Amino acid sequence: xxxxxxxxLSCANIAFIKYWGRKDHLLRLPLNSSISMNxxxxxxxxxxxxxxxxxxxxxxxxxxxxxxxxxxxxxxHLDRIRALAGITARARVASRNSFPMGAGIASSxxxxxxxTVAACASAGLQLDERALTILAxxxxxxxxxxxxxxxxxxxxxxxxDESFAESIAPPDHWDLRDLIAIVQTEHKEVGSSKGxxxxxxxxxxxxxxxxxxxxxxxxxxxxxxxxxxTFGEEAEQEAIxxxxxxxxxxxxxxxxxxxxxxxxxxxxxxxxxGLEAYFSIDAGANVHVLCQGKDAxxxxxxxxxxxxxxxxxxxxxxxxxxxxxxxLF
Amino acid sequence: xxxxxxxxLSCANIAFIKYWGRKDHLLRLPLNSSISMNxxxxxxxxxxxxxxxxxxxxxxxxxxxxxxxxxxxxxxHLDRIRALAGITARARVASRNSFPMGAGIASSxxxxxxxTVAACASAGLQLDERALTILAxxxxxxxxxxxxxxxxxxxxxxxxDESFAESIAPPDHWDLRDLIAIVQTEHKEVGSSKGxxxxxxxxxxxxxxxxxxxxxxxxxxxxxxxxxxTFGEEAEQEAIxxxxxxxxxxxxxxxxxxxxxxxxxxxxxxxxxGLEAYFSIDAGANVHVLCQGKDAxxxxxxxxxxxxxxxxxxxxxxxxxxxxxxxLF
Numbered sequence: 001x002x003x004x005x006x007x008x009l010s011c012a013n014i015a016f017i018k019y020w021g022r023k024d025h026l027l028r029l030p031l032n033s034s035i036s037m038n039x040x041x042x043x044x045x046x047x048x049x050x051x052x053x054x055x056x057x058x059x060x061x062x063x064x065x066x067x068x069x070x071x072x073x074x075x076x077h078l079d080r081i082r083a084l085a086g087i088t089a090r091a092r093v094a095s096r097n098s099f100p101m102g103a104g105i106a107s108s109x110x111x112x113x114x115x116t117v118a119a120c121a122s123a124g125l126q127l128d129e130r131a132l133t134i135l136a137x138x139x140x141x142x143x144x145x146x147x148x149x150x151x152x153x154x155x156x157x158x159x160x161d162e163s164f165a166e167s168i169a170p171p172d173h174w175d176l177r178d179l180i181a182i183v184q185t186e187h188k189e190v191g192s193s194k195g196x197x198x199x200x201x202x203x204x205x206x207x208x209x210x211x212x213x214x215x216x217x218x219x220x221x222x223x224x225x226x227x228x229x230t231f232g233e234e235a236e237q238e239a240i241x242x243x244x245x246x247x248x249x250x251x252x253x254x255x256x257x258x259x260x261x262x263x264x265x266x267x268x269x270x271x272x273x274g275l276e277a278y279f280s281i282d283a284g285a286n287v288h289v290l291c292q293g294k295d296a297x298x299x300x301x302x303x304x305x306x307x308x309x310x311x312x313x314x315x316x317x318x319x320x321x322x323x324x325x326x327x328l329f
Numbered sequence: 330x331x332x333x334x335x336x337x338l339s340c341a342n343i344a345f346i347k348y349w350g351r352k353d354h355l356l357r358l359p360l361n362s363s364i365s366m367n368x369x370x371x372x373x374x375x376x377x378x379x380x381x382x383x384x385x386x387x388x389x390x391x392x393x394x395x396x397x398x399x400x401x402x403x404x405x406h407l408d409r410i411r412a413l414a415g416i417t418a419r420a421r422v423a424s425r426n427s428f429p430m431g432a433g434i435a436s437s438x439x440x441x442x443x444x445t446v447a448a449c450a451s452a453g454l455q456l457d458e459r460a461l462t463i464l465a466x467x468x469x470x471x472x473x474x475x476x477x478x479x480x481x482x483x484x485x486x487x488x489x490d491e492s493f494a495e496s497i498a499p500p501d502h503w504d505l506r507d508l509i510a511i512v513q514t515e516h517k518e519v520g521s522s523k524g525x526x527x528x529x530x531x532x533x534x535x536x537x538x539x540x541x542x543x544x545x546x547x548x549x550x551x552x553x554x555x556x557x558x559t560f561g562e563e564a565e566q567e568a569i570x571x572x573x574x575x576x577x578x579x580x581x582x583x584x585x586x587x588x589x590x591x592x593x594x595x596x597x598x599x600x601x602x603g604l605e606a607y608f609s610i611d612a613g614a615n616v617h618v619l620c621q622g623k624d625a626x627x628x629x630x631x632x633x634x635x636x637x638x639x640x641x642x643x644x645x646x647x648x649x650x651x652x653x654x655x656x657l658f
Contacts, residue, residue, distance in 0.1 A: 203540045204533045204573065211532045240581060244533065244573035252569060254594065258587035265583065 232278030367647030561607030
């Protein structure tokens with residue numbers, strides 16, 4: 001059977017209950033379940049074409065040959081798909097992000113979600129959504145959350161089959177916005193993969209896990225009820241807890257830059273003044289400012305007025321990973 | 330018996346194992362024992378004169394009448410001393426700091442230590458050092474650590490009499506330096522007194538307490554052995570733990586400013602480059618950069634080269650609180 005060329009579009013996601021620390025590094029089983037939202041304006045497009053004639057995988061990211069480290073991670077993920085499809089063909093892969101890589105926006109999530117869906121399609125492998133999330137998870141944990149649409153919960157699970165993601169509400173359920181203040185585009189010093197490995201040695205790891213388990217149903221219910229205040233307070237505290245674990249790990253990792261802290265204070269100041277917004281921060285220096293659609297123009301204007309905010313990437317709840325017609329090669 | 334006019338000089342102190350949270354707010358019994366160093370260049374001078382002719386306490390701080398809140402706290406402390414001395418006379422009090430108040434240098438520590446020693450002398454009350462620390466503690470917890478000389482341990486204790494401070498090494502034991510980078514002289518939003526009250530609700534409070542108890546003897550032994558690496562790593566991690574508790578409390582308190590974080594990163598960068606320094610941070614935005622005497626000129630120059638460092642206050646281990654001849658009135 002000849003292979004087809006397939007292209008997938010995937011959104012990055014922002015987690016309100018974070019993925020931080022794993023109970024199984026090889027299978028990428030997370031310590032706790034997490035909840036996220038897809039970001040409609042932070043996307044990856046990936047084209048995959050398996051080809052019997054290729055001597056090796058050819059992987060291009062952002063118009064450049066992938067680094068040896070990235071290429072190996074992609075090939076290992078293609079190996080999982082080759083094994084499932086019972087094929088040995090190498091693949092040509094091209095991928096492009098709409099946002100800067102490695103700066104606190106989860107580029108590996110949208111990248112591995114798009115890669116999973118495009119590669120399965122090229123290989124002729126028919127998997128349901130749950131199976132796709134389990135497969136994507138093995139490439140990059142949070143990638144499983146970028147497969148379903150809108151607001152998504154990733155169940156921790158005790159086995160690989162139990163650790164899957166599913167949508168808890170579609171994109172149009174709630175006009176929540178994530179305005180990402182891009183304060184730093186240099187590559188972060190410590191990737192989130194490394195972060196998961198150091199999460200254990202923090203003296204706060206056990207308490208963070210217990211809090212994540214407490215907060216998860218609170219955040220889920222708040223999303224379903226569109227209760228922004230409960231949602232925002234829990235999301236902001238969860239982000240702080242994750243970073244407190246990172247900075248108390250050994251080695252200690254401080255993802256925040258001076259600009260991160262400036263925006264954190266600004267968001268709290270706006271809130272005190274009646275403009276309701278909350279922050280979340282992933283494994284990087286950028287700040288995700290969460291607000292309701294009605295307040296988004298005001299929050300965006302206030303962010304632009306701050307020094308050191310280079311760019312604001314405004315996001316609404318995004319769709320799940322989907323095949324598209326426009327190929328990259 | 331006529332009262333004498335008495336003046337005391339007291340050093341602020343920097344805690345390496347922090348005082349954060351109390352088991353008894355009225356008696357100011359701390360959750361955990363702490364260890365600090367007096368700062369010879371951050372001092373308070375306080376003159377006290379009890380006078381039967383005064384209708385009320387007259388309290389001046391930094392050349393201005395004290396605020397109602399500060400005046401009340403001073404008068405309540407004078408009441409303790411009046412009760413012990415069996416007198417009813419009101420007092421005239423004047424106090425001056427060598428450093429800005431309320432900006433992360435523990436001004437209440439040196440203020441209440443100096444007030445305690447000067448007021449006892451003016452009232453003719455003869456107390457030994459341990460009793461003075463117990464008395465000072467009731468005015469402001471960390472004030473007890475400014476009474477003894479050099480490196481000081483404050484024992485938590487289960488009763489007021491057990492919660493005292495004592496020197497563990499004299500000032501000349503070790504040429505440790507604390508270079509305080511003054512980044513913000515506005516009054517902090519949340520005083521440390523309030524901080525102690527919110528320490529409980531953090532999900533990390535119990536783990537922080539256990540870590541403080543683990544680290545206390547490690548820091549004590551490192552000071553006695555002049556083991557700078559062990560000392561610095563423990564002190565820096567303890568400071569981060571204290572701030573992690575503050576920022577995960579409800580309400581969440583973030584004492585750090587953008588400049589705080591800039592200096593934290595800079596200190597770690599210098600360390601990676603071979604200039605061994607560590608940071609500590611009290612309940613404010615200023616950063617205490619700890620180094621050995623041999624490296625102090627280099628660290629001080631590096632601090633001055635950073636943007637946003639308004640002033641560097643260089644400290645060596647300081648003496649205990651002592652009576653001096655030069656009165657403020």
